[in-house]
Amino acid sequence: xxxxxxxxxxxxxxxxxxxxxxxxxxxxxxxxxxxxxxxxxxxxxxxxxxxxxxxxxxxxxxxxxxxxxxxxxxxxxxxxxxxxxxxxxxxxxxxxxxxxxxxxxxxxxxxxxxxxxxxxxxxxxxxxxxxxxxxxxxxxxxxxxxxxxxxxxxxxxxxxxxxxxxxxxxxxxxxxxxxxxxxxxxxxxxxxxxxxxxxxxxxxxxxxxxxxxxxxxxxxxxxxxxxxxxxxxxxxxxxxxxxxxxxxxxxxxxxxxxxxxxxxxxxxxxxxxxxxxxxxxxxxxxxxxxxxxxxxxxxxxxxxxxxxxxxxxxxxxxxxxxxxxxxxxxxxxxxxxxxxxxxxxxxxxxxxxxxxxxxxxxxxxxxxxxxxxxxxxxxxxxxxxxxxxxxxxxxxxxxxxxxxxxxxxxxxxxxxxxxxxxxxxxxxxxxxxxxxxxxxxxxxxxxxxx
Amino acid sequence: xxxxxxxxxxxxxxxxxxxxxxxxxxxxxxxxxxxxxxxxxxxxxxxxxxxxxxxxxxxxxxxxxxxxxxxxxxxxxxxxxxxxxx
Amino acid sequence: xxxxxxxxxxxxxxxxxxxxxxxxxxxxxxxxxxxxxxxxxxxxxxxxxxxxxxxxxxxxxxxxxxxxxxxxxxxxxxxxxxxxxxxxxxxxxxxxxxxxxxxxxxxxxxxxxxxxxxxxxxxxxxxxxxxxxxxxxxxxxxxxxxxxxxxxxxxxxxxxxxxxxxxxxxxxxxxxxxxxxxxxxxxxxxxxxxxxxxxxxxxxxxxxxxxxxxxxxxxxxxxxxxxxxxxxxxxxxxxxxxxxxxxxxxxxxxxxxxxxxxxxxxxxxxxxxxxxxxxxxxxxxxxxxxxxxxxxxxxxxxxxxxxxxxxxxxxxxxxxxxxxxxxxxxxxxxxxxxxxxxxxxxxxxx
Ligand SMILES: Cc1ncc(COP(=O)(O)O)c(C=O)c1O
Numbered sequence: 001x002x003x004x005x006x007x008x009x010x011x012x013x014x015x016x017x018x019x020x021x022x023x024x025x026x027x028x029x030x031x032x033x034x035x036x037x038x039x040x041x042x043x044x045x046x047x048x049x050x051x052x053x054x055x056x057x058x059x060x061x062x063x064x065x066x067x068x069x070x071x072x073x074x075x076x077x078x079x080x081x082x083x084x085x086x087x088x089x090x091x092x093x094x095x096x097x098x099x100x101x102x103x104x105x106x107x108x109x110x111x112x113x114x115x116x117x118x119x120x121x122x123x124x125x126x127x128x129x130x131x132x133x134x135x136x137x138x139x140x141x142x143x144x145x146x147x148x149x150x151x152x153x154x155x156x157x158x159x160x161x162x163x164x165x166x167x168x169x170x171x172x173x174x175x176x177x178x179x180x181x182x183x184x185x186x187x188x189x190x191x192x193x194x195x196x197x198x199x200x201x202x203x204x205x206x207x208x209x210x211x212x213x214x215x216x217x218x219x220x221x222x223x224x225x226x227x228x229x230x231x232x233x234x235x236x237x238x239x240x241x242x243x244x245x246x247x248x249x250x251x252x253x254x255x256x257x258x259x260x261x262x263x264x265x266x267x268x269x270x271x272x273x274x275x276x277x278x279x280x281x282x283x284x285x286x287x288x289x290x291x292x293x294x295x296x297x298x299x300x301x302x303x304x305x306x307x308x309x310x311x312x313x314x315x316x317x318x319x320x321x322x323x324x325x326x327x328x329x330x331x332x333x334x335x336x337x338x339x340x341x342x343x344x345x346x347x348x349x350x351x352x353x354x355x356x357x358x359x360x361x362x363x364x365x366x367x368x369x370x371x372x373x374x375x376x377x378x379x380x381x382x383x384x385x386x387x388x389x390x391x392x393x394x395x396x397x398x399x400x401x402x403x404x405x406x407x408x409x410x411x412x413x414x415x416x417x418x419x420x421x422x423x424x425x426x427x428x429x430x431x432x433x434x435x436x437x438x439x440x441x442x443x444x445x446x447x448x449x450x
Numbered sequence: 451x452x453x454x455x456x457x458x459x460x461x462x463x464x465x466x467x468x469x470x471x472x473x474x475x476x477x478x479x480x481x482x483x484x485x486x487x488x489x490x491x492x493x494x495x496x497x498x499x500x501x502x503x504x505x506x507x508x509x510x511x512x513x514x515x516x517x518x519x520x521x522x523x524x525x526x527x528x529x530x531x532x533x534x535x536x
Numbered sequence: 537x538x539x540x541x542x543x544x545x546x547x548x549x550x551x552x553x554x555x556x557x558x559x560x561x562x563x564x565x566x567x568x569x570x571x572x573x574x575x576x577x578x579x580x581x582x583x584x585x586x587x588x589x590x591x592x593x594x595x596x597x598x599x600x601x602x603x604x605x606x607x608x609x610x611x612x613x614x615x616x617x618x619x620x621x622x623x624x625x626x627x628x629x630x631x632x633x634x635x636x637x638x639x640x641x642x643x644x645x646x647x648x649x650x651x652x653x654x655x656x657x658x659x660x661x662x663x664x665x666x667x668x669x670x671x672x673x674x675x676x677x678x679x680x681x682x683x684x685x686x687x688x689x690x691x692x693x694x695x696x697x698x699x700x701x702x703x704x705x706x707x708x709x710x711x712x713x714x715x716x717x718x719x720x721x722x723x724x725x726x727x728x729x730x731x732x733x734x735x736x737x738x739x740x741x742x743x744x745x746x747x748x749x750x751x752x753x754x755x756x757x758x759x760x761x762x763x764x765x766x767x768x769x770x771x772x773x774x775x776x777x778x779x780x781x782x783x784x785x786x787x788x789x790x791x792x793x794x795x796x797x798x799x800x801x802x803x804x805x806x807x808x809x810x811x812x813x814x815x816x817x818x819x820x821x822x823x824x825x826x827x828x829x830x831x832x833x834x835x836x837x838x839x840x841x842x843x844x845x846x847x848x849x850x851x852x853x854x855x856x857x858x859x860x861x862x863x864x865x866x867x868x869x870x871x872x873x874x875x876x877x878x879x880x881x882x883x884x885x886x
Contacts, residue, residue, distance in 0.1 A: 014472075
């Protein structure tokens with residue numbers, strides 16, 4: 001006799017509660033495939049947890065962002081922000097689409113060279129560039145974005161005897177009406193620091209002032225902030241032309257467009273409230289085109305978008321380890337991925353779907369990672385169907401920052417696979433092993449196991 | 451394990467505890483078990499019946515049964531038992 | 537007797553006729569008074585104990601809606617399902633928190649035959665608490681000075697500017713009157729935790745509280761304006777009794793607002809008249825107020841007019857109402873069987 005499908009017995013108190021900001025919708029749909037590949041097969045082949053990236057989605061994101069700007073402005077260049085996700089396979093997808101590289105350390109710089117990016121297509125940002133890093137960047141004719149006066153002075157010294165002047169820009173910070181203003185990077189616009197730095201660059205006679213850079217923050221939710229940034233950079237560029245007789249070749253507006261994740265504590269989901277890349281492009285391009293540049297002298301517009309281009313191309317697959325009831329009767333589910341590999345769960349209420357069919361009953365629960373730490377919370381509150389140990393889960397929109405900020409803590413970091421446009425699966429980073437982690441360790445002779 | 455005698459269950463899966471005024475809604479499995487408990491069927495028999503009819507392992511059912519009892523306690527639906535045991 | 541409105545099916549939210557009432561029940565009463573008792577009212581509820589669900593004479597059937605946090609996808613899906621059962625003519629949303637979503641899906645609703653008469657997202661934004669001061673300044677509307685607070689460190693400076701007492705408001709809901717630094721700090725901490733940034737500090741204006749219910753045509757004018765002076769105020773700051781009054785300055789304020797925003801749909805101005813007879817707008821709500829039935833009783837049936845507008849009728853602006861009409865709210869214990877509550881809770885329909 002065919003047995004009936006079983007479901008954990010479950011009763012739910014019917015409580016009349018006030019409407020509050022933690023909605024109690026279920027919203028969960030089984031999510032069984034990524035780009036046509038079955039989630040359970042991926043886990044069977046590569047283990048759990050597992051990061052999965054969709055090449056199709058990355059390319060789709062890049063192309064629609066490029067289209068949003070290039071249909072509104074004559075000269076547009078994207079530079080892939082390495083820190084967002086610098087797995088080489090990912091970088092190569094962006095480079096193959098035409099992206100330059102945006103790096104913020106000697107490590108990232110050398111990674112970009114290793115990926116075959118021409119030196120003059122590497123933008124070198126950040127407050128920490130060593131003398132060696134700078135010499136390498138000068139040799140390669142890279143675009144060096146100066147963050148502080150010490151760096152500017154060092155660059156002037158290094159350029160003392162050069163015949164070809166290094167190409168530089170300064171990073172500008174400014175009030176764009178958002179909070180917090182990232183005023184710790186670069187030179188301030190409002191108090192005149194930026195202008196002083198520009199004057200100094202030009203007066204040195206050793207550097208070629210090529211561009212202006214700003215990166216006003218990340219996950220910016222208002223288009224007007226970018227409008228203000230564009231206007232202020234344009235103003236500086238025009239002043240460089242009239243006062244210093246320097247033509248600014250490009251304006252780099254940095255990254256900062258939000259991905260469609262929902263911020264913790266946000267009332268409405270990100271997908272309903274956030275402006276689209278088209279909205280940002282409209283605002284930025286309008287401001288630049290309507291500024292006082294002669295139409296044939298519009299500078300190149302560079303964008304360093306990170307999270308907006310990759311977040312929704314990344315998934316984290318995992319497995320339910322255990323169910324618990326907490327002291328107050330609330331359900332908790334323990335899963336095999338923690339905040340050590342899903343860093344962004346500190347900022348986002350990540351959407352999580354079961355990877356298999358389920359019954360219509362849902363329960364409000366907390367989702368905890370496997371670490372022995374109280375802060376290892378993936379979701380404090382989420383309504384999900386009843387889950388059993390061994391069930392699989394899919395966390396959505398995890399492509400940005402997790403695969404660079406993950407921590408090796410208590411356990412190994414998992415593998416990353418890429419699904420290409422033909423639905424072939426490629427292991428682009430193997431899971432860590434004990435040997436790999438201990439490779440650089442050294443135990444002094446007297447402490448060695450006998 | 452006994453369910454309180456005056457608990458009202460309906461075929462829709464509703465449970466009303468007239469002593470406390472609490473209402474609950476349960477899934478199909480909960481309804482089946484509640485009905486059996488109300489009819490005085492003992493734990494071992496209920497479990498055996500479920501294992502016979504439903505696609506579930508002994509280990510899983512035992513695990514879920516513990517959680518079920520916690521839910522019933524939490525919901526105040528269990529008869530207080532003076533002599534421990536079934 | 538059948539009229540052209542017979543059989544219209546109108547969806548209404550805000551059935552929470554409790555001590556901090558939503559406008560739904562008042563809107564429904566006005567609709568029945570204006571369009572006839574033979575229209576069908578479909579209630580939309582978020583919670584199983586919203587009293588309107590159980591008021592059979594007023595609400596023919598109620599469906600639960602997903603919370604606004606579930607997003608527009610879930611809302612549209614649910615309304616499509618409901619529309620398949622009910623063939624809705626129009627919907628009047630009555631909660632601030634749900635408007636954003638309803639505005640976004642309005643074009644999709646129209647495609648399945650459901651009309652709305654709502655402001656645009658941009659209009660919704662300009663009157664938002666956080667933008668009200670800038671909006672008022674730009675358009676010459678009297679708004680008490682306010683500051684946006686992002687950290688407790690902003691408080692000393694702000695309290696110096698505004699003085700005590702001052703009003704500390706959450707980004708979405710809640711407001712406290714702070715009488716000293718300690719209470720200001722406490723309010724800030726609570727509101728920051730509950731609603732995030734910015735927390736808003738507004739100058740406290742002492743005076744008479746007046747509300748104006750109005751209906752904007754969408755092209756810069758008002759179809760109806762009815763001012764009401766609050767006579768009795770509950771601990772939550774809600775009017776428990778109020779009376780229609782006449783004052784041209786109030787009407788002018790509303791006209792100025794409609795002109796500045798091209799407001800489309802219902803709205804309410806919360807106003808304070810200070811001792812020098814100066815008016816201040818302290819908040820603008822993007823929907824009908826809970827006392828809207830008073831406006832209908834005084835001669836300007838705004839909900840009925842809104843439905844007519846949504847159906848493309850030419851509605852002539854109202855030009856008079858009765859002053860001295862008084863409303864006194866009262867509570868009433870509805871008695872139902874527990875089974876009804878269980879059904880609503882579990883199935884989301886009743
Ligand atoms: C200089 C610079 N550019 C670009 C980015 C990418 O930012 P986002 O991911 O917000 O687009 C960052 C990230 O912090 C950055 O620091």
